[in-house]
Amino acid sequence: MPIYDYRCDCGSRFERLIGRDAPAPACPECGGETRKVPSRPALHGTADPGPSKEYMPQTWKGTYRGNREYVTGLQKQWDQRQKLEAKHPELRGDTRPVAAHEGRYEQAPLRAGEPYIGHSSSSSESAPKKDTGSSGHGHGHGHGHGHGH
Numbered sequence: 001m002p003i004y005d006y007r008c009d010c011g012s013r014f015e016r017l018i019g020r021d022a023p024a025p026a027c028p029e030c031g032g033e034t035r036k037v038p039s040r041p042a043l044h045g046t047a048d049p050g051p052s053k054e055y056m057p058q059t060w061k062g063t064y065r066g067n068r069e070y071v072t073g074l075q076k077q078w079d080q081r082q083k084l085e086a087k088h089p090e091l092r093g094d095t096r097p098v099a100a101h102e103g104r105y106e107q108a109p110l111r112a113g114e115p116y117i118g119h120s121s122s123s124s125e126s127a128p129k130k131d132t133g134s135s136g137h138g139h140g141h142g143h144g145h146g147h148g149h
Contacts, residue, residue: 006034013037050081052093 002020007013008027016025024034056078057063064070085092096111109116 003039005037005039007037008032008034015039049084049091050077052081052091054093 001017003015003017005013005015006024006027008030010027010030010032012027012029014028018025024036026032027034056074060066063074094111096113107116
């Protein structure tokens with residue numbers, strides 16, 4: 001048996017699984033007479049905006065060590081995502097740059113414009129504190145990067 005769409009003069013619209021030659025059913029809202037109307041189009045599949053920038057691989061290992069097919073697929077996904085974001089800016093999410101997050105900036109907010117947690121809003125307390133570690137060049141050592149210390 002096919003599914004038909006019906007509409008009543010009261011504005012109610014509904015579907016019924018009913019035989020082809022069966023009379024139109026009564027309206028479930030008001031009990032009035034109904035008539036067949038064209039069915040709504042079936043939308044198969046789903047709309048998928050693809051992965052956002054935050055979910056794209058951020059490292060060489062994340063691309064399966066630069067696997068050519070994987071990287072090509074990612075590039076296609078990213079191109080589609082950028083076209084979609086150009087049409088629908090609300091999908092972009094947070095576009096503020098990620099700030100430096102090491103050394104004297106370790107306790108600073110990750111994104112530009114975010115408040116410092118645990119500090120007041122006065123300008124003297126909201127700026128990152130300079131590290132006074134023994135290295136003498138603005139950050140303590142917990143990593144090697146060729147300063148000759």
